[in-house]
Amino acid sequence: MLDINDLALHGLTLRQLATIEQLADVTGLDSEAIGTALDQAVADGRAIAARGAYMITPAGREHLDAVYPGAFAALRSDAQLVSTLADFEHGINKKNLALMTSWQTIVIDGTEQPNDHSDSDHDAKVIDRLAQLHDRATVLLAPFADADALCKRFLARLDDALQKVDHGEHDYVSSVRIDSYHTVWYQMHEHLLRVMGEERDE
Structure with missing residues (x-):
């Protein structure tokens, strides 16, 4: 470490x-x-x-x-962690990117436009999907949380951001000015890649 x-x-x-x-x-x-x-x-x-x-x-x-x-030699040689990162990278991380696009944009008359967040139903559905994704991420990354204190901390910070979203502070979905869910997720992803010696697949 x-x-x-x-x-x-x-x-x-x-x-x-x-x-x-x-x-x-x-x-x-x-x-x-x-x-x-x-x-x-x-x-x-x-x-x-x-x-x-x-x-x-x-x-x-x-x-x-x-x-x-x-x-990070011990973590990089752990087959379970190698497999977990691959599952994260090619699965749930891509779903998170798509979800953030859904939050930041909306389709009107077949055209994608910036989301002004006037459609509360649309935003509520995205937040519901975010909560589901968070639950999946917590389960998927449990091996990392057990092996790496910083990953465990990232998951706790994601949980904090989601709680703020649930209390109506919707800037905590993706704003770059604060430790939003998207911001903390990006940091966590970068951390996992550096720990495991991998490059971004984006």
Whole structure:
């Protein structure tokens, strides 16, 4: 597994640009530990800091690419996890992408248009499908949640986003400005691929 310094860097690969508080939310580490790790990353040239946020550098990515094989060797050699990721990648992940398209667009007179969310029936059906997909994802990814604390945390964050959606905060379906279901799913997918040494199939 990754040590604290590498986990902070890894978090930057999932959020791209992030504050200490945002990385603490992603990784589950406390803010003080994240801050210390990021200070070291900046000193090592593996991250840059600007206006209270951090971004990984090419040197940081190169460092992680060298660290991942050893840190995740046990997970990458687990046949069940390899199979689970393949099922996720070619099945439920594609369904999630289609579902998000259904949320963001709507067909009117045979033409696909941006969804202005005035059709509450359409939106309710998409949210119902999202809840069903979430249940399936939780079951499918259980082997990863058992083997990897960060994956377990991602599933909990997805559950939090879905609960907000259920309480009427519909921005939590796909808004990029917050930790919406779509945003957290994207981060989780990127994490799984990096853990297992795979590329996006999109």
